[in-house]
Amino acid sequence: MSADHYNGTSAGVTRHYAPYVQADWGYANHWYPALFSTELADGTVKGVTIGGHDIALRRSAGKAYALSDRCIHRGVKLSAKPMCLSEGTVTCWYHGYTYSVDDGSLTTIVGNPDDSLIGRAAIRTYPVEEVNGMIFVFVGDADYGTPPPLESDLPMRVTNDPNNSPVAHLMDDNIIVRGIHRKLVGNWRLAAENGLDPGHLLVHWDNQILVALDRALPLGVNALTDDATEEIDIPNGPKGVMNRYDRPDLYQPVLENPKVDIKARGTVQHYFRTSLWVPGVLMVEHWPITDVVQYEFYVPIDDHHHEYWEVVATRAHTDEERAEFDFKFEHFFKPLALEGFNNSDVFAREATEEHYTRFDGWNNEMLCDMDYSIIAWRKMAARHLRGYFESPYRDED
């Protein structure tokens, strides 16, 4: 028998955002977070993989650099056994090929200082920006040219009701940023869509943070008009879609569903707003609590794994304010929100992967009215493609 029980109705729809559906490995030529600053001590090397690119991060004299993590000699990872013999260089632990962190040039070979290859070969380097405790790397085509500013790959700057105060932007002065990141099973797009998704509140209905704070959580939020999801396209700047939860005229919460005898829980109203930005960055304003913002990055590792980044930020001008945020991060935000609350999302994303991988989910899904903002995101993302990551594997068994 044929597997006709997996037919969805979406096959014809995907043409509206075909470039997005093809981006299994992610969007090339963008800035992605690679490490927290605290993870890269001076004098060491750490390896990450972004969109199939194996990248070695090296801090030298305080500054962070990024190079290909594959020695040109025989392809071992430089980060497999970090060897930093002098400032400004990374040495391969196997045969001593030594590269300049500035331009990747082969400056010496430890055991053969007069080797004829020296000065005639180089490893690839990547642009790096380090800001507010996060190290970003621009990953993509070697011949891409000057990368656009980091800010164009972060959510836009917003001033948010109801406080009418500016939300902490990751490049602001006088803010504090804390967070975690982890490797998950699942394509980066499934993670990004889950982040924006207005229809998945059910997976959070029993989360401890909501129960403890008695937060009102509707069963769903109904968009009343097409304006509920705003498409934002800033020239030379961020591109994203925003659920305008700040506009009560655009949404109606669903508080009960008699058909299955279920009602919304909680009594304390809490305002927040979500938006998703190319190449896969979520902003949740006023979350986990008012005046804090949560950013999430869904960084493609390969076509079936992503690095899930969760950071929270707020304004902080004094040491006391920073210490208070640190304390709340360790004992409230991290255990109850980044882990407790978002682990429900992690479960959902990993559970979705199999269908999209093995059953061609992009052409076998059956979206509903609640998916309006996900469709808007797909179309927006499809229009703003700088390039694809592709599988780097040439000869795999």
Add this chain to the structure above:
Amino acid sequence: MSADHYNGTSAGVTRHYAPYVQADWGYANHWYPALFSTELADGTVKGVTIGGHDIALRRSAGKAYALSDRCIHRGVKLSAKPMCLSEGTVTCWYHGYTYSVDDGSLTTIVGNPDDSLIGRAAIRTYPVEEVNGMIFVFVGDADYGTPPPLESDLPMRVTNDPNNSPVAHLMDDNIIVRGIHRKLVGNWRLAAENGLDPGHLLVHWDNQILVALDRALPLGVNALTDDATEEIDIPNGPKGVMNRYDRPDLYQPVLENPKVDIKARGTVQHYFRTSLWVPGVLMVEHWPITDVVQYEFYVPIDDHHHEYWEVVATRAHTDEERAEFDFKFEHFFKPLALEGFNNSDVFAREATEEHYTRFDGWNNEMLCDMDYSIIAWRKMAARHLRGYFESPYRDED
């Protein structure tokens, strides 16, 4: 060099039962056991996979139902996080798609009771029969029509010498059924053939149950004529092959083999009889002891795994008889027979898989005279094919 050391002589023979050789994923359009009744409590959902079909079992108001275990929305398994909000429905834990267990129709979406998709979409359902503590599901083509009766997919009813008493049939009244099931590596056909196989006694020669009961175990049993294996084809009923061990005129036991200086062990004669039935059900009459019958199901999960079911049954009219059987099951049949004895078969089946998978075993085997009943089974099974299970995977890496 080529791998010529794996050449068997069977390549030309397989044409006699070609449909059977093609049935890697199993026989579609048959009844298969899915769960024991005790494994499915009221108000919950359990997932199983049969022939590539992911199936969710749900008990509601005492009755067992079977639906596709893939939400039509984004393909997650309903059973991954069971959510039963009302009688007669299963709700997907991710976005609240809620299905009727009767016909699979989408009856509501928790967070959006007015969604336009409601009433216009459905999930697939499967016919279910529950009898004597076992839940059977009819799995196959969605358009197959009315399934044949469950009884046609079970071994036939027999009255067996030497007692001339009817053997407990799984659909009888006044019987008791106990058993276990487990997922094994190995194609379902290798398991089924091992069950019937008259030539594999050697793997059992040191089993504790035989040593403890001093049972006589010959080295082999020689069929004297072609009638030793009977082909049974009941119109609109079971199809199978039976080793007529009840006919001493047809078999001669082998008690010694001087070439390797080995003799049969044990002194207590014990009568039993084996038969194998489409779509892969073994009956061993008078096993593990006289007046008990052991049934085995080799339920295909995918092309390399099967669910191995072992159940024992006997007639029981009183609570005392049932209690006695329960006690014997826990302290004798299960540890010494279903596990102790049959674990030798499990070892053999799993050891056989690699050759059939990697070395095209169906065309590279060298059968001998002892394999007459396996050949008979293959031909019988090839003639009674209602359909194939096929790989449901569309886009696997």
Add this chain to the structure above:
Amino acid sequence: MSADHYNGTSAGVTRHYAPYVQADWGYANHWYPALFSTELADGTVKGVTIGGHDIALRRSAGKAYALSDRCIHRGVKLSAKPMCLSEGTVTCWYHGYTYSVDDGSLTTIVGNPDDSLIGRAAIRTYPVEEVNGMIFVFVGDADYGTPPPLESDLPMRVTNDPNNSPVAHLMDDNIIVRGIHRKLVGNWRLAAENGLDPGHLLVHWDNQILVALDRALPLGVNALTDDATEEIDIPNGPKGVMNRYDRPDLYQPVLENPKVDIKARGTVQHYFRTSLWVPGVLMVEHWPITDVVQYEFYVPIDDHHHEYWEVVATRAHTDEERAEFDFKFEHFFKPLALEGFNNSDVFAREATEEHYTRFDGWNNEMLCDMDYSIIAWRKMAARHLRGYFESPYRDED
């Protein structure tokens, strides 16, 4: 984007040793070590895999035999559950197919001594040589004919400066051989090349054995002329390449590299010499200490794994000398050299595999002057090919 960051310059070079690059599964029609004699007790069966050949070793009446480890019947491994019922035979544990160890013929079937297949079928056998505690098997084409002598697949006999004494050869009388072997990730060629490699001293710079003995370890050794690597081609005998470290006129040690501010460590000079022989056998004369020789075999298992053999040998004429060597092996050579020192090589080899497997490393490497002897080895090996091992898998998913 394309994965252009993995481009090496070697693509055009590989034509000089193309047959070697094609030998993913190893060189067929050679002698390979299969087991230490102590690993094969009389009356048992052990299984090994060499170049994709599953081979069962059986000792009967003191003599070692090798047969295919796949029963012709249904392909299970004989070694999965050893069954030796009589001298000179191996019996399959599943259905009792019994083979003569001499010629592999099917001499009986335990449960059916009169089966018509008996005498008309056979399993493949392999030539075996057992010498000084090691069991070698000749593995390759079934129709290869008489194998060349074992000695042609071992390193040549040498008399070595500075002692001008003959180095212990594995086929000599009055020597003692001890060692270990283990399965590693990585193609056999990457392991062999690492063994010979004059450029990888850096991975050993902090090894405990060197630090404890204060051995002088240069950063590298520069070949001054092309004669530094000698190609040795003995008619009807061993073929190999030798780093002529015994010739101070050919090499210059590198003791410092100011560019990265590193100097060689250690003060005690120690003489040794390395050579690599077809089909992948390393000889390190005077290692780990003077008058001991270390041999290493990189035996292909499949295209991504090899069995790593390390043996040390020396001359020993008395029981006292043998006992002293045994004691040193257990408490010095094995922990500090075969494990401690060579574990750095194991790490390096396993780290190299990914690049050669997934990124077509043979055409994407960038060799340097220090790789002269590896290039010489590849060319030598390419000229002396008796055949390829090939993948035995026919029908893999």
